[in-house]
Amino acid sequence: MRLFSRRPTVPVLRFAGPIGMAMPLRSGLSLASSAGAIERAFTLSKCKTVALLINSPGGSAVQSRQIFARIRALAEEHDKRVIAFCEDAAASGGYMLACAGDEIYADPSSIVGSIGVISSSFGLDKAIQKLGIERRVYTAGTNKGALDPFLPERADDIERLKAMQRGVHEVFSALVRERRGARLKDDPDLFTGAFWAGADAVRLGLVDGLADLRGKMQELHGEDVRLRVIPMEGGGWLSRRLRRVPGMAAGSQPWGSPGSWAEELIAVAEARALWSRFGL
Numbered sequence: 001m002r003l004f005s006r007r008p009t010v011p012v013l014r015f016a017g018p019i020g021m022a023m024p025l026r027s028g029l030s031l032a033s034s035a036g037a038i039e040r041a042f043t044l045s046k047c048k049t050v051a052l053l054i055n056s057p058g059g060s061a062v063q064s065r066q067i068f069a070r071i072r073a074l075a076e077e078h079d080k081r082v083i084a085f086c087e088d089a090a091a092s093g094g095y096m097l098a099c100a101g102d103e104i105y106a107d108p109s110s111i112v113g114s115i116g117v118i119s120s121s122f123g124l125d126k127a128i129q130k131l132g133i134e135r136r137v138y139t140a141g142t143n144k145g146a147l148d149p150f151l152p153e154r155a156d157d158i159e160r161l162k163a164m165q166r167g168v169h170e171v172f173s174a175l176v177r178e179r180r181g182a183r184l185k186d187d188p189d190l191f192t193g194a195f196w197a198g199a200d201a202v203r204l205g206l207v208d209g210l211a212d213l214r215g216k217m218q219e220l221h222g223e224d225v226r227l228r229v230i231p232m233e234g235g236g237w238l239s240r241r242l243r244r245v246p247g248m249a250a251g252s253q254p255w256g257s258p259g260s261w262a263e264e265l266i267a268v269a270e271a272r273a274l275w276s277r278f279g280l
Contacts, residue, residue: 008221011041012213012229014053015067019093020060029056029232031066037230038067042074044228049220050075051213051227052084052101058092058114061168065175071100085213086110091195092118095206096172099179105211112201115176116193117165124149180205 019029041050052071058064075082084090084101091114098104098112106112128135128150135150146157173191177184183205184190190204201207217225 007224007226008047009045009226009228010047010049010051010217010221011044012051012053012227013037013041013071014055014229014232015094015097016053016055016087018059019056019067019097020063028059028063029067030060030063031070034067034232035070037232038070038074041230042078042080044230047221048080049217050080050082051217052082052097053087053213054084054090054094054098055087056091056094056097057089058094058096061093061096061117061172064093064096065171068096068100068175071097075100075102083216085211085216086112086198086201086207092116096175098207099176104207105209105216106198106201106207107212108198108210110198110201111195112198112206113190113195113204114193115169115172115191117169117172118193119161119165121147122149123153125152183208 013034015029015034017029071082074080081103082101084098084104086094086098086104086106087110089111090098090104090106091111095113095115125135135148137145137148137151139145143157143160145151146154147161169191176191185203185205187204190206196204196206198207198210202209211219214227217227
């Protein structure tokens with residue numbers, strides 16, 4: 001009789017790592033890299049639940065919102081409930097992904113929130129001046145060289161950047177208010193970029209409770225529920241094999257070349273900086 005048993009199967013989408021940040025030998029989270037998996041998750045099973053596992057410190061606002069929008073569109077099209085679970089972090093763009101869930105759960109030690117926008121760089125103009133290096137930039141368009149780290153800052157450039165950040169922040173904040181609604185508490189720090197551990201996130205209404213994926217799915221669908229993780233890796237058999245060969249990642253330079261090492265190190269440093277903001 002077990003051969004013909006109909007155990008409920010919950011598709012699981014795991015979004016792990018920085019969003020929109022691609023490295024030479026690995027792709028960052030983006031709609032392009034996750035669209036196929038998202039589509040499969042909503043068509044794989046007759047179960048009315050799709051689960052999201054989120055472990056991301058954020059990244060691209062555009063890719064975060066595009067992934068969010070695709071999940072919500074398919075949830076409405078297939079009339080399915082989406083439940084999100086926060087792992088180490090669901091922060092910034094990671095929290096935007098979590099908001100695709102009709103319900104959000106976290107671990108007591110999960111880091112949640114960081115509803116804000118950040119841009120960072122370095123000012124190296126004084127350093128190259130001390131080294132006797134002259135920066136030469138030629139543009140057609142007075143703002144084309146804006147925020148060049150090797151040139152002194154200009155007040156107009158900074159104000160333009162801050163205006164853009166305010167616009168993106170307003171979009172992010174509106175999305176959270178729409179998705180969380182009356183569950184959000186009136187706290188002055190909620191949209192300042194601050195972040196909290198799981199229990200405080202529950203208190204503020206950023207998440208609905210403390211729970212783990214398997215326990216919650218067993219509560220909803222019974223002890224014999226089956227969880228099926230949908231792999232994010234795209235492409236066919238050959239492209240997957242090539243991505244495992246050093247130097248054969250799409251768009252990368254030959255492995256071992258100065259360019260490939262430099263790109264990889266910069267990308268790793270940027271990813272590490274995103275995680276380190278949350279002590280991870």
